[in-house]
Amino acid sequence: MKNELLLERRLPSKRRWSWPSRNVLLMTGALAIWWFLYGQLPSFSSWVTHSLLRLSADTHIGSAAEFFIYEAPKVLMLLALVVFGVGMLRSFVTPEWTRKILAGKRESVGNVLASVLGVFTPFCSCSAVPLFIGFVAAGVPLGVTFSFLIAAPMVNEVALVLLFGLFGWRVAALYLSTGILIAIIAGWTIGRLHMEKYVEEWAFKAQVGSDPGLETGLSWDDRINRGLQAVREVVSKVWMYIIIGIAVGASIHGYVPADFMASFMDKGAWWSVPLAILLGIPMYSNAAGIIPVVHALLEKGVALGTVLAFMMSVIALSLPEMIILRKVLKLRLILTFVGVVGLGILMVGYLFNLLL
Amino acid sequence: MKKLQILGTGCSKCKRLTEQVEQAANELGLEHEMVKVTDLQEIISFGVMRTPALAVDGQVKVAGNIPSIDELKRMIA
Numbered sequence: 001m002k003n004e005l006l007l008e009r010r011l012p013s014k015r016r017w018s019w020p021s022r023n024v025l026l027m028t029g030a031l032a033i034w035w036f037l038y039g040q041l042p043s044f045s046s047w048v049t050h051s052l053l054r055l056s057a058d059t060h061i062g063s064a065a066e067f068f069i070y071e072a073p074k075v076l077m078l079l080a081l082v083v084f085g086v087g088m089l090r091s092f093v094t095p096e097w098t099r100k101i102l103a104g105k106r107e108s109v110g111n112v113l114a115s116v117l118g119v120f121t122p123f124c125s126c127s128a129v130p131l132f133i134g135f136v137a138a139g140v141p142l143g144v145t146f147s148f149l150i151a152a153p154m155v156n157e158v159a160l161v162l163l164f165g166l167f168g169w170r171v172a173a174l175y176l177s178t179g180i181l182i183a184i185i186a187g188w189t190i191g192r193l194h195m196e197k198y199v200e201e202w203a204f205k206a207q208v209g210s211d212p213g214l215e216t217g218l219s220w221d222d223r224i225n226r227g228l229q230a231v232r233e234v235v236s237k238v239w240m241y242i243i244i245g246i247a248v249g250a251s252i253h254g255y256v257p258a259d260f261m262a263s264f265m266d267k268g269a270w271w272s273v274p275l276a277i278l279l280g281i282p283m284y285s286n287a288a289g290i291i292p293v294v295h296a297l298l299e300k301g302v303a304l305g306t307v308l309a310f311m312m313s314v315i316a317l318s319l320p321e322m323i324i325l326r327k328v329l330k331l332r333l334i335l336t337f338v339g340v341v342g343l344g345i346l347m348v349g350y351l352f353n354l355l356l
Numbered sequence: 357m358k359k360l361q362i363l364g365t366g367c368s369k370c371k372r373l374t375e376q377v378e379q380a381a382n383e384l385g386l387e388h389e390m391v392k393v394t395d396l397q398e399i400i401s402f403g404v405m406r407t408p409a410l411a412v413d414g415q416v417k418v419a420g421n422i423p424s425i426d427e428l429k430r431m432i433a
Contacts, residue, residue, distance in 0.1 A: 095405045095420075126367035127406045127420065129396055134405040202397065209403030212416035229421060324365075327396065 023221050038077055045070035068250035075242055075292065078162060080231050087230025091223045093120045095131055096211045098148070103138045107191050110144035115183035118151025119160075119176075125153065125321040129328050137208045142199065143191020150341055151183035154316035159290070167298065174352065175308065182312075182344035189340050190333075198333035246292045272306045273349035277342055280313025290314050305352030312345045358388040358432060363399045363416075364408035373408040373422050380428035388432070 048069050049055050055062035098117045102110055128149065135145040155176055164172035218226075290311050297307045322334055329337075360377055364370030374392070381388045393399055393411075402411060406420025410431070417431040 099405070126365060126369065129365070130400055130407060131405045133396070133400050137400075206397050207401045209401045211403050212419065214416065214419055225424075226421065229424075233422075 021221055023224050027224055034077065034081060038074070041070055041074050041077075044073075064250045068246055071246045071250070071295075072243055075162065075246060076235070076239060079238070079242070080235055082162070083234045084227040084231045087227035088223045089120060090230070091215050091218055091226045093117070094215050095121055095127075095134065096213070096215075099135055099138050099140060100211075102135070102140045102144055102148070105140075105144065107141055107143055108188065110141060111147045111184045111188045111191070114140075114144045114147035114187065115151040115180045118148045118183060119155045119180065121148075121152060125318065125324060128321055128324050132325070132328055133203050133206050134208060136199070136203060137206055141191055142196055143187045143189075145187075146190045146337065147183045147187025150186050150316060150337075151180060153318070153321070154183060154312060154341075155179035156315060159311070159315070163294075167295075171304070174304075175311075178308070178348045178351075179312065182316075182341065182348065186337075186340040186344050190336060193336065195333050195336060198330040198336075200328050200330065203328050242292055244292075246295075248292070248296055272303070273309050273346055273353065276306050276310035276349065277313040277317075277345055280310050281317045281338075282319055283314045303353045305349040305354075308352055309345050309349030312348070313342070316341055316345070358386055359391065359413050360388050360432060361391045361393050361411040361414075362408060363393045363402060363404055363411060363419075365394055365396065365399075367407070369422060370408040373410060373418070376422060376425060377410060377428055377432065380425050381432060383425070384429055384433060386432060 045066050049062060049066040050057065053065060055065055057063060057066065098114075098121045101117065102114055105113060132145060132149065135148065136142065140148075160172055160176055163175055294307055294311050297310070298304065317338055322338070325334060325337075358381075360381065362370060362374050362377065364373070370392075374390070378390065381390075393402075399407065399409070402409065402416050404416055404419050408418075408422070409416055409420070410418040410428075412432050418428075423431070
């Protein structure tokens, strides 16, 4: 019986493989066009600025305009491409799949796995509670669950690729490795503190239904649709912030003297990193929205560690998420969570300011 | 009579899914009953870890994404 079911599921997908569908071909064409346009952006922006608008590269407004006309389409195009890829990937790596892998893992190994998987698994802050209970009730240890909950928003694949596109692989790699490290250590620490009694009791008793297994029978067309759907959803939500962020960056680029920002967020000042973290907590943005701000700060010579701390604080320590988690966690555990993650970010901030 | 349950704690995505399902059902002329499930324990009892989700006659069809009207029509028909 079981074998029959498996066979039934496999046959149609085999047929789909033998001849790529129209959507797959269209998608390949779209990617080629994307690649071509992306390569033309520098000459396009300089053509618009100098030939069309007749602005000189030596003037402030000229350099600001060129910056904006290059950066805005570049960041939006990168964003669309990455969100599409991740949207497709997420039809494979689901929280249900991750839970299956993490259930019954030992703590230390579990923390590492949960943090790495957290990077790739879809997770929106409004799903934090069902996800938390789904994990804990399936026997995933509390500390391991926290590693996942910390890594998922902190190391955001959109931010990762945007950092790569704007600042190169070094900054992207730093962000990825330190983000995962914080999730591992913070989750492990919370596990060591044995705070199970600060989880609302009903969470452990909750009747968890069986996994509906929605993603198992998807075709490539379905997965491409998931990717496109993600692009529509994310880009429609963040494009405005990105444009505003780049416009701010462009105006700073052209006008504000380079040492203005750096003077009050200088790496010499010990309080700049904790200040950046505190400023980041009430600010709520998704990772893609914060990148242009990061860009502007770095451009003006604010130390990398301080900027990284600010960014991590904005995306990993968000007030709305804490309020949602309060439904299932007692205040003391939420404060511990904020404290441990904040401390981790603080250390990362200082470390980078010290090293670079 | 189909029982359409929207599982979610009330974020903006849940509202959008509700509207989409309503539209799909109306376009089909489907006789249905819409129920909003906001209680967390009940949501979890469906085995759902991502919201919003849609259950048709008690069976989960969507979790964590908002399908198109056409897809929804196929799911609820």
